[in-house]
Amino acid sequence: MSKPPACRITSILTVTLAAVLAGACVTTDVIRERAASGSPESGRVAVTVYRSPSSIGRGPIDRRVDTRLLRSDDTGPTIVHEGAESDWSVRTVPPGRYTLQVLGWARSGGGYRLLSSPAHESFVIHSGETVQVHVFLSDKRGVLWAVLGTGVAAGAVGVAVTHTK
Secondary structure (H helix, E strand, O other): OOHHHHHHHHHHHHHHHHHHHOOOEEEEEEEEEEOOOOOOOOEEEEEEEEEOOOHHHHHOOOOEEEEEEEEEHHHHEEEEEEOOOHHHHHHHHEOOEEEEEEEEEOOOOOOOEEEEEEEEEEEEEEEOEEEEEEEEEEOHHHHHHHHHHHHHHHHHHHHHHOOOO
């Protein structure tokens, strides 16, 4: 005997929520400002990795975080910076489209968290602009949106199942 549609949909939503909660902890904030000095023809990228938004005042985390900055153009992506620092910058980059990837990080209790697919943030840098990217490894804002979205979807399914009987 097969499960009723409502049970199948509930199972799918539960598995989806579990996957989102397990992988949605990395979030970013991108802050743009006009560069006070430097070349007006180029831009600058600064990346800082924090444990969470509430830990900004304590500074960047003090453990390995593997990141990669890519520049995209007509020939495809080019690696601009790749490293394991939690606070770094590239002082001179040409204007264009960039993607920051977070590949993984050392856990505070030991071990390493390798993301199955890199968390990423894409942005455009304009001439004379500094882009600061704050990366948060544990951000409850993302989890709250995932729970809210799954709750809305479950409610919509419940209404649809109720009205089809």
